Amino acid sequence: MPKIVDHDARRAELAAAMWRVVYRDGVGAATVRSIAAEAGWSPSALRHYFATQTELLVFAMEHVMAEAAGRFTAEARTGPSREVVQRMLEELLPLDRQRVREAEVWLLLAARAQVDPAARERMTEADEGVRRAAELAVSVLTGVQPADEAATARLHALLDGLTLHALLHPDRMPPHRIRDLLAAHLDELSRAGAPS
Template identity: 45%
Template sequence: MPRTVDPVGRRHDLAEAVWRVVRRDGLDGASVRAVAREAGLSMGSLRHYFGTQSELLVFAMRLVIDRIEQRVASLRVPDDPRRAAETVLRELLPLDDERRAENEVWLAFTARALVDPALRALRDEGYDLLRDACLGWVRLLVGPERAPVDVDVETDRLFALLDGLAVHAAMRPAHCSPELLTTVLSRHLDDLATR
């Protein structure tokens, strides 16, 4: 009897193979041949799931967004707005192996998005999702009664902080421990919530 293959699971497996190749060899090393070899498949088998290398790369980049959204959706978020913000925003920082992999892959794809329109659209979608999330947390933390706070500026500060911490963690992981990343985020949120 022929073995049944879960096509959704196989597509995710192939995207994870892309991630491994990208982390090891860079995005230029993520050819269809290299990804098929990493996944233990023939190139013909890989093409049953993705018609082009571009489709494969877009799916692998999309998987970063999907995983973060799934992780955030499964959180038990505290009622206190300050604690809730930290609980959710910590999920965006590369604090463990899974999130470090997502971060490194996202940064590699973001660089390629400068010259790849399909990846650029996905990069922009990710940017908009994160900025909207930052805006929502800033509004919740400062509240309408704190009129002197410029919500747009504070949103961009929070967004830049998260982005900057992610880039620093990828570029100099030895200098960016999970404790440092969470301390910087926590102090920023304290400042925002009590200003």
């Protein structure tokens, strides 16, 4: 049998090349050609590992989502306190330049999901992670198990809305303001759960 390469490793390598391009030049530069050049291959080589550009974007997005999940499960291990919950959710928000760039890719995929059916279904997994984080936060802050479904959905929407505003108006929505608004919402959740 012929030459054998580790497909999973190659896919991870290509995703890493894409993130290098995105971090350095922005999401606008994330073209198939530039990513291939960054990785040192021809554009056609990408097709052996990602049939379409959307697949590459989704794969790369899932990768950073998994990293974020790792960050906040590490946080959660220290115990489900109020501060831990806040830091956990902050891991999902674009509070530094790198995560702003990641959020740009997320937004690009959201827009593409309106057109590309493949992006639509695979995006679902991505923000299921955010939903679960919101669920955990609500459950911890209100002390109710299972977490209130409506409160979870509202927190989830708030997180994505804050992300969107951070991208659209970075001047009006600097990191500390995002943190404050999130804290205000979490405060209300705590009050609602423990009215005493």
